[in-house]
Amino acid sequence: MEEAHPLLLIENPSTDPAYNHALEEYLLKNLQEDVFMVWQNVPTILIGRNQDALCEYDADYVREKGIRVVRRLSGGGTIYCDLKNLQYTLIAPFRDDGENPFLKFAAPVVGALRQLGIDAEFTGRNDITVEGKKVSGNAQFRYENRVLHHGTLLFDVDREAISKALRPNPVKFVNKQVRSVASRIGTLAEYVRMDVREFMEHLKGHFMNHYGIRETYALREDGLREVMRIKRERFDSPSWNLGVRHRFTHGYDVRHPFGMIGYRLDVDAGVIRHAEILGDFFGDRDVLELARRLEGNALDHAELSRGLEGIRVDDYIRGMENGALIEDLLAARTTAA
Known part of the structure; x- marks a missing residue:
C-alpha cells in the first residue's frame, strides 16, 4: 500500500x-x-x-x-x-x-x-x-x-x-x-x-x-x-x-516451504487423463489452467517438461519452479488412491 x-x-x-x-x-x-x-x-x-x-x-x-x-x-x-x-x-x-x-x-x-x-x-x-x-x-x-x-x-x-x-x-x-x-x-x-x-x-x-x-x-x-x-x-x-469430486488413481500430498500441495491424478495407460492440484498455496493465476496443461501428457519427465514449455509454474503456485512440479508428479506415480 x-x-x-x-x-x-x-x-x-x-x-x-x-x-x-x-x-x-x-x-x-x-x-x-x-x-x-x-x-x-x-x-x-x-x-x-x-x-x-x-x-x-x-x-x-x-x-x-x-x-x-x-x-x-x-x-x-x-x-x-x-x-x-x-x-x-x-x-x-x-x-x-x-x-x-x-x-x-x-x-x-x-x-x-x-x-x-x-x-x-x-x-x-x-x-x-x-x-x-x-x-x-x-x-x-x-x-x-x-x-x-x-x-x-x-x-x-x-x-x-x-x-x-x-x-x-x-x-x-x-x-x-x-x-x-x-x-x-x-x-x-x-x-x-x-x-x-x-x-x-x-x-x-x-x-x-x-x-x-x-x-x-x-x-x-x-x-x-x-x-x-x-x-x-x-x-x-x-x-x-x-467442489466437484472426480475419480482418481493416484494421490500424493507434500509440504513445501511455500505451502501444502496435493496431487490427484487419473492415469490410464501411463497418460494423465484428469489432474487436480490442491493445497494452501498462493498464486497469481488459476491453478486449474496449470492442471489442464498436464492432461493428455504421459507421466514421465520428458513429456511433462514438453507440456510445461512456455509455462511459469510460479505464476500458479508462488515459489515453485517447473522442475519441482515435475518431481512431485513423478513421486505421485508411485502412489495409489
Whole structure:
C-alpha cells in the first residue's frame, strides 16, 4: 500500500459469510478506488480457493453446530472464524515492486496493533504474530491489475470449535514442534482492555487517520443487486464451496516451504487423463489452467517438461519452479488412491 494514499471505507454490518465474500468480489471487480473494510462472520469454516474442502473440516461437527462453510476467492489454508474475531479487507492496484506483497498490506495492521502497545510483527509467508503466537493469517487474490488482500484478526477464539471443526492434513505438521492449529494461535484480547467491537472501531480509526479517509462508501441499489447475484451464483453454491469430486488413481500430498500441495491424478495407460492440484498455496493465476496443461501428457519427465514449455509454474503456485512440479508428479506415480 502506498503511504497516505486515500481509501474508500466500506461500512459492512453483515455477518453472512456468503454475502461478505460476494461484496469483496464486487468491490474488487467494479470499483477503481482503493478500498478498506472491516467485517465479521457468524461461525464459519473458510476454505482456501485451491483446497479439497471435504478434507479440511469435520462435516458431522460442523453440521451439528450449524457452522457455515464458504470457499473464498484467495488461496491459503482453511480457517475457523466467528463473532469473537474479525476480518479486514484491502483492495488496491497490483504493483510488482519486489516487496513481499503480503507485508506491505499487513504493515498498517501491525501499526494499528503497536499503537495499542501490542508487540506485533509480520512473520513467515503471511502471518502476524505476537510473542510467537499467530494472531492473524492473510491471503490474496489478484484480478487483472488489482489485488484483494484480506486477513483474520484473532481478537478472541473458540478453541474447542477450532480443535473439533478443523481437520488439517497431518503432512502439514511433519517435522514441526506444533501439532495442532489451536496450539499455535494467540489472541489480542489478552493485551487490551476493550471488546471486539471497540477493537474494530480502533482499527477503522487507525486506517482513516493513516490514509486520510474522510467518508464512507455505500452501495447503490444496482450494486447491491449485483452483490446478491454473486452471492447466489458463487458463495451460496455447493459446487463452489465444496467442489466437484472426480475419480482418481493416484494421490500424493507434500509440504513445501511455500505451502501444502496435493496431487490427484487419473492415469490410464501411463497418460494423465484428469489432474487436480490442491493445497494452501498462493498464486497469481488459476491453478486449474496449470492442471489442464498436464492432461493428455504421459507421466514421465520428458513429456511433462514438453507440456510445461512456455509455462511459469510460479505464476500458479508462488515459489515453485517447473522442475519441482515435475518431481512431485513423478513421486505421485508411485502412489495409489
